[in-house]
Amino acid sequence: MNLKKYFLIAVTALMTQIGEAQEGLPIYSDYLTDNYYLIHPSMAGVANCAKVRLTARKQWFGQDDAPALQTLSINGRIGDSPSAVGAIVYNDKNGYHSQTGAYLTYAHHLMFSRNEIDLNMLSFGLSAGVIQYKLDETTFLNEGFDPIIAGIEQSASNFNIDFGFSYHLYDFYAHATVKNVLNNDGVNSNENGVFKFDNLRTFLFSAGNTFSKFGSDWSYEPSIMFMHKDGTKESSIDVNAKVYKKMDFGKVWGGLSYRRSLDGAEFLDGSGVSSQKLQYFTPFVGVDYNNFVFAYTYSYQANSVVFNNGGFHQLTLGYNFNCRREKYECNCPAVN
Structure with missing residues (x-):
């Protein structure tokens, strides 16, 4: 058993103590690959097409x-x-450690404009989800006995809801979402009541605008996302830049995202205690070919102390169906 495996055991042993301290679906940068619905329930049905998206991250x-x-x-x-x-x-x-989850969402969209040409829409969304957590301890002990390790696959389930809203005005958009609204009293602690985490609420805020010259095939979309975890008081911010190019077959697009934690983590560097803040650089590229979407995302952690120098790879496959005509005269790729 190598050092990295010992590290993973230490992490999962800690997870045994804090129980369901996971926050559900992880929040990465996949929302930038035409997938805002993953983090904002109010984005369900906002587009002129129904959407299916499949992602795989390694x-x-x-x-x-x-x-x-x-x-x-x-x-x-x-x-x-x-x-x-x-x-x-x-x-x-x-x-x-693993978790499997499922969410169902209802969203409602209110138009404030007097016609369907001018986009002025407020959307609300509510998601309800069930998550099953598992911790496989079957290979933790090769010999001897440890009272905190049961040696079995432990599992537990949790129910929670997410709520949010979105606002689209011409080329501008803003989203705000509260994830894990409910407290999980009595579930997220060990038998001694230590390491109690019943507040998994996460607040998300996104905003952006798309710019394009009249008649140009190019458009540009700067955006930000702010994330705050209420229980641990951790915050981070994404700064994103995205560009689109219209093609005969659809559209090609790509961009870069920079995520930075606003809170530092302390560590021993041999001569004292140092601190570093989490930093991710995430380039991404995609193509819309007729009703199909293909995208690739790569994330690199730019910190001096990391678990591994390798990056994070993600593929996104999508399909749009039941498409209606593009109603609005705007540079609004998430809607039109």
Whole structure:
């Protein structure tokens, strides 16, 4: 058993203590690959097409038990009504810990403009989800006895809801979401009541605008996302830049995202205590070919102390169906 495996055991042993301290579906940068619905329930059915998105994320190629995530989402309008529904299923594995979850979403979209040419829309969304957590302890002990290790696969389930809203005005958009609204009293602590984490609420705020010259095939979309975890008082911010190019077959696009934690983590560097803040650089590229979407995302952690120098690779496959005509005269790729 190598040093990295000992590290993974230490992490998962800590997870045994804090129980369901996981926050559900992890928040990476996959929302930038035409997948805002993954983090904002109010984005269900906002587009003129129904959408299916499949993602697969793998971290640290060549490392055993490295984190991996798969998601499948679908969302769309209910006929010609202002209401929409969506669903997400996912599987997230990190070493000996894994979680599988499913969410159902209802969203409603209110138009404030006097016609369908000018985009002025407020959307609300509510997701309800069930998550099952597992901790595989079957290979923890090769010999001897440890009272905190049961040697079995432990599991528990949790229910929670997410709520948020979105506002679109011409080329501008803003989203705000509260994830894990409910407290998980009595679930997220060990038998001694230590390491109690019943507040998993995460606050998300996104905003951006798309710019383009009249008649140009190019458009540019700067955006930001702010994330705050209420229980641990951790915050981070994403600064994103995205560019689109219209083609005969659809569209090609790409960009760069920079995520920085606003809170530092302390560590021993041999001569004292140092601190570093989490930093991610994430380039991404994608193509819309007719009704199909293909995208690739790569994340690199730019810190001096990291678990592994390898990056984080993610593929996104999508399909749009039940498409209606583009209603609005705007540079709004998430809607038109």
